[in-house]
Amino acid sequence: MTVNEILKSLTLKEKIRLLNGVGGWYTFDAAGKLPKIMMTDGPHGLRKQGAGQVDINDSIPSTCFPTASCVANSWDLDLIKEMAGEIADQALQEEVGIVLGCGMNIKRSPMCGRNFEYFSEDPLLAGSLATAYVDAMQKKNVGTSIKHFACNNQETRRQSSDSIVDERALREIYLRPFEIAVRNAQPSTIMASYNKINGKYTCQNKKIIKDILRDEWGFKGALISDWGAAVDFPTCIKAGLNLAMPDSGGYQPGQLEKAFKRGEITEEEINRACEKVIEVVLRFANNQKIKADYNKAHLTAKKIAENSAVLLKNDGALPLKPQKIIILGQMAEDMRIQGGGSSHINATPGPNVIECLKHKGFEIEYEPAYPADDKVESTSDQERKALAEKAVALAKKAAEENTPVLLFCGLTNRTEGEGFDRHDMALPAEQLKVINKIFTVKAKVIAVTFGGSPFALPFYDDLNAILHMALAGEACGEACAALLTGEVNPSGKLSESFPFSEKDLPSRATWGKEESAIEYRESIFTGYRYYDTFKVPVRFDFGFGLSYTSFEYSKLKVSASDFDAADANEALGNVGGKSGYGDTANATNKLTVTFTLKNTGKLAGSEVVQLYVKNPQCDYLRANKELRAFTKVFLQAGEEKEVTLELDAKAFILFDVESGKYIAPSGTYEIQIAASLSDVKLSEKITVKGMDYKANDKERLPSYFEAVDGEMFNHKDFASLYKEPLPDDSAPVPGTFTIYNSLAEGAAISKVCKKQLDKIVNGIIEDNKKMGRNENDPAVKIAVCGMTENPIESIILLTACKFKPKFARALVHLVNRRFLAACRELIFGR
Structure with a gap:
């Protein structure tokens, strides 16, 4: 039908x-x-x-692939297609x-708990x-x-x-x-x-x-x-x-x-x-059921993890040859492969990195150094001290014997997950305390790090190498071992900037606040657009990542020195393909960029090539430069290839609020071929004929160009930029509270509501304790946040009316101090 x-x-x-x-x-x-x-x-x-x-x-059991934050570091569209195809096969098997x-x-912000x-x-x-x-x-x-x-x-x-x-x-x-x-x-x-x-x-x-x-x-x-x-x-x-x-x-x-x-x-x-x-x-509805190949899916997960890990530092300490090594850090034994919450996969993890390295011929001494994430609160000070002392003693032995130390650390399920955010960029305190002691013995330390978001590395200078695994899925241990030993050459590059600390974030003034209204005062200046435009130093640039080999860029050619970008809005549909914006098959006007890439090292490897367009200087809001195309190129040692990227008018656009369309302002732009945001290898200027953009005066705002009284992007300037009156999201008061407000908002103005909310939250925590979970477990946090922060009507929906509508309406009346109305609702359901 x-x-x-x-x-x-x-x-x-x-x-x-x-x-x-x-x-x-x-x-x-x-x-x-x-x-x-x-x-x-x-x-x-x-x-x-x-x-x-x-x-x-x-x-049900299924394959746990690397999380989005990890696979994005591969910059490889073919790999993500393989992953999606394997997930589709398992979906077809399970109907x-x-x-x-x-x-x-x-x-x-890198502090969003769900960024993984x-x-x-x-x-x-x-x-x-x-x-x-x-x-x-x-x-x-x-x-x-x-x-x-x-x-x-x-x-x-x-x-x-x-x-x-x-x-x-x-x-x-x-x-x-x-x-x-x-x-x-x-x-x-x-x-x-x-x-x-x-x-x-x-x-x-x-x-x-x-x-x-x-x-x-x-x-x-x-x-x-x-x-x-x-x-x-x-x-x-x-x-x-x-x-x-x-x-x-x-x-x-x-x-x-x-x-x-x-x-x-x-x-x-x-x-x-x-x-x-x-x-x-x-x-x-009528898909044919198939039998998924879980062994093949595991190998795909391993390949993605290998191609997504990012080598952040290396003074020659990596790759490792089979030898005696010291491994410190509980995350080597119990590797964090995914985040907590509704995306948690019931996987069968492969062997951990300790087992994999032993299989490759390494002689290993290991100490956990800090307690497991789910045992942090139950571990006594004396037990923590003992763990730290054993780790430091082993590090001291490594220093004396000139043995490499592999230090495993990173963010945990307690520090990031669905339903809650981080408030700083620090690693967990139980890790930092012992890490700082380990560095006092001056051993040769290679860090292997985990996490779904950037974190601070105050001990960066004390490290000889850093391999960032992110959250690499069920084959994490196998991939990690292959990367550490050079069986696989690291090729991942960061899909987000790593700032030094939360104090450097452009959104810091308004992000993650408990109030309802969250002003995005930084406007277009998210991530690298902020750090690059305002010259704010970061630990690692957007697009940064090292390799065990080296690459040479040469012979840049841009097909035209003048480019007509008048069709910017019409070109919007031409997106995708291996080079992002580079799929311009339907564009009426294209710009072809070619250059030669050569592997000048002794190992085969892949390079993520990034094309940035540097915008003309202007007196209105615009980032210094923006990513406009990319591709990943594999080369054998000594091999060279001509790389071609295509651009169309979209490479030069901004959104013109007055016309409601994307336009390309006329001016002199610069095409930059780069290994990362700040590592520009080749460049050439071109003249773009587009629109004579006359920015609204409301874009010429003092705090968007330099700090005013020490503050960038203040409320006053944002209100002017917003153009319309800002939405009224003031906290409810008795008489204005509705079923579309949350229990937390009600609890702030009503003792009755606070008592009810406390009862609900305590019930959730007690029920989970019976299942062996404490209140730091992501599943518990999600449940608590859902009941605390959801609009009251949403709680009715999520519980399929077990949170009874008439009780919800009565509670709203009580918060508004309409006591007779509340009684009528409870008695008659009106």
Whole structure:
């Protein structure tokens, strides 16, 4: 049957029910009138929960690939396609129709606890990787759901915070990666985020959903809510949402029925929402079940990990030959391979690095040095002291015998994860304390580091080498050993800058605050756009990474010294391919850049080549330079290749707020071929004929060019840049509290609400203690944050009405000090 035929066969009640999920993961089958499909979490592996599996860490076994933050360091679109294809195979085996991924939010701050699920601080890199992921998975007819659309850039109050973003930053930075993926891969679904954008929840935001996503970009798929994000459901459907997840226990269908009876929503609007759901269901419901090859998938995970690890420092200490070595650090034994939360994969990890190195002929002495992450709080001071003393003694022995020390350290599940953010860039205190003691004995130390985000390295100068594994998936140990010994030449490069500390972050004034309104005052100056433009030193540049070999760049040729970029807005659809923006097949005007790359070392290796465009000097907001193309080139020792990258008008664009279009300002630009942001190898200037951009005076703001009273990007200047009146997100007071506020906001003004919230939180903690978890476990933190920070109506949705609507409404009345109304609600349900 066609979509229209199925739609005509449904009653109004069935149409309304179709717009809400069934259980945690399924679509509605309308009593057999249409198939149903299952969706599961899965950015870096399949997290399918079987019958009876309700715990976030409890799911069927599947391959754990490197996380997005890790695979992005490969800059390899072919590799991410391989990963997506393997995940698709496992989805087909498990009869899963849609895999909820990939995560692709911009990394506004390295302290976001969920950054391990995201690709980059740069929209081109993030969008290109997401395009590859979506394209590969959907070619196997498994659906995707790119997320979290949009501006979900912190975990603190992620369910109710308001991302207040000026139009240029919204378009050029935060929406741009989604635009790249939509225009070039047409994901079957997109997941709308919890947060507000400029005063409106995303699921209700007509400008974001209809005007931009559908009308402007041409998105053809279904928009689904993040779990519990579709508050005020009728408004969401009118704005363009198609499916609210999960099953609300009848609450949302009931809301929609009442809205229809009141004339607030039409059957035409309901039909429009249903059509996209039916299209997706018909597309993925009848996939043929296959048998996935898990051994092959493991080898793919290993290859990705090997190609994504970043060599951050090396004074000749690496690679290692089989010999006696000292290994310190509990993370060598229990390697951290993924992050905590809804993307947690139930994997079967391969051997750890100690086992792998022993297998390669190394003689190893090992001490854990610090307690395991899940035992930090239960480890006594005396036990910690003993662990440290043994480690320092072994390091001293290594110094005396001139034996290399491998020091394993990094961020842990206690310090980063879904549902919470970091507040500084320091490594865990239990690690730092013993690390500082180890360096007092002056041993030769090679650090192997882990984490989903950048962290401070105050002991950088004391290290002889640093190999950053990030979160490398189930084959982490095998990949790490291969890299340390030179069986594989490191080729990863950082997909985000590594600042020295949290004090250097452009978003530091407003990021991660407990209040609702989060002003993105830094505007377009995220990540390297800030550090490079304002000359702020960083520990490691965007795009930085070393190799065991060396590369020579020469013979740069740019096809024209003058370039017509008048078609900038029309060129938006030409994105993707191996060089990011380099896929310009449909462009009316192209610029071809060629150069020669030679491997001048003694080992085969890969080089990530980056093309930056340096913008003309101007008196309005614009980054010094921006990534505009990239590719990864493999060369045997002594081999050379001619590398070609193509650009079109998009390489010179900014978003013109006045016209509502992307334009390329006229001027003299510089094409830079680089090994990293600051390591420019070749360059050539060109003259671009585009638009004579007349920046609005509101872009000429003092604190956007130099610090005013020691502060960059202040509130006053941001308010001027924003143009419109800033959204009113003041904290509720008695009389203004609604079901769309959170229990935490209610607790701040009502003792009754605070008592209720404390009871709920304590219940969550006690229930988890019975399962052996403390309150620092990511699963516990997610549950607590969900109940604390979600709008109250979202709690009703997530619990399928177990958190009873009449109780919720009564609680709202109590916070507003309407005691009789609360009593009537509890007694009569009014």
